[in-house]
Amino acid sequence: DTAVSQTPKYLVTQMGNDKSIKCEQNLGHDTMYWYKQDSKKFLKIMFSYNNKELIINETVPNRFSPKSPDKAHLNLHINSLELGDSAVYFCASHAGGNQPQHFGDGTRLSIL
Amino acid sequence: GDSVTQMEGPVTLSEEAFLTINCTYTATGYPSLFWYVQYPGEGLQLLLKATKADDKGSNKGFEATYRKETTSFHLEKGSVQVSDSAVYFCALNSGGYQKVTFGTGTKLQVIP
Numbered sequence: 001d002t003a004v005s006q007t008p009k010y011l012v013t014q015m016g017n018d019k020s021i022k023c024e025q026n027l028g029h030d031t032m033y034w035y036k037q038d039s040k041k042f043l044k045i046m047f048s049y050n051n052k053e054l055i056i057n058e059t060v061p062n063r064f065s066p067k068s069p070d071k072a073h074l075n076l077h078i079n080s081l082e083l084g085d086s087a088v089y090f091c092a093s094h095a096g097g098n099q100p101q102h103f104g105d106g107t108r109l110s111i112l
Numbered sequence: 113g114d115s116v117t118q119m120e121g122p123v124t125l126s127e128e129a130f131l132t133i134n135c136t137y138t139a140t141g142y143p144s145l146f147w148y149v150q151y152p153g154e155g156l157q158l159l160l161k162a163t164k165a166d167d168k169g170s171n172k173g174f175e176a177t178y179r180k181e182t183t184s185f186h187l188e189k190g191s192v193q194v195s196d197s198a199v200y201f202c203a204l205n206s207g208g209y210q211k212v213t214f215g216t217g218t219k220l221q222v223i224p
Contacts, residue, residue, distance in 0.1 A: 004155075041150070041199050041217040048211065056211055090155055094212075098144035098163045098205065101212055103155035 006104035021076045021107045023091030031094040032074040036087050086111045114139045118202045118215035133187040133218045135202035143206040145185040150199045192222045
């Protein structure tokens with residue numbers, strides 16, 4: 001009964017391809033996020049959705065497109081993958097207020 | 113805007129040594145403060161939190177006190193173990209659309 005689950009855990013693909021990462025949370029939270037973590041462990045927020053509505057869209061190339069079909073799911077589609085997209089991508093959810101975020105285990109994306 | 117500054121790592125300690133990881137913040141209003149821990153190959157998980165000035169968060173032998181006068185939330189542990197080796201993130205949530213601001217992370221390595 002994993003709270004926040006991401007698939008796939010590993011993704012190895014070639015430059016120029018299009019790929020998707022899926023995220024689901026079973027905590028009943030209203031808010032979900034995508035983060036990118038680089039090799040130095042720096043965590044950068046990419047997007048946030050609240051009840052299926054986009055509320056945070058940081059400076060991210062428009063090759064990245066999030067989609068939230070319902071408040072339990074937030075998927076990330078990436079077009080025309082580039083070498084610099086290699087990173088670990090984390091999904092997280094949040095109940096709001098002063099509660100902590102809950103993170104998935106990450107998707108390790110490697111671009112060849 | 114909000115910001116979190118934490119000491120750069122890596123921090124290397126011998127088992128049973130005393131640990132301090134410094135964290136200071138800048139925020140509007142009265143943020144909630146968090147420490148998250150990331151073990152190798154995993155996502156971030158909440159270690160402890162404090163929601164108002166002078167609150168002390170504690171968990172697994174770790175402690176941190178919310179100091180409004182010094183805008184700090186330093187993480188301490190009296191006796192570290194090898195199993196504490198991980199990356200530690202200080203974070204704050206000042207409300208709004210629940211955007212959480214993370215520090216850059218501090219890698220801790222504990223050697224036997």
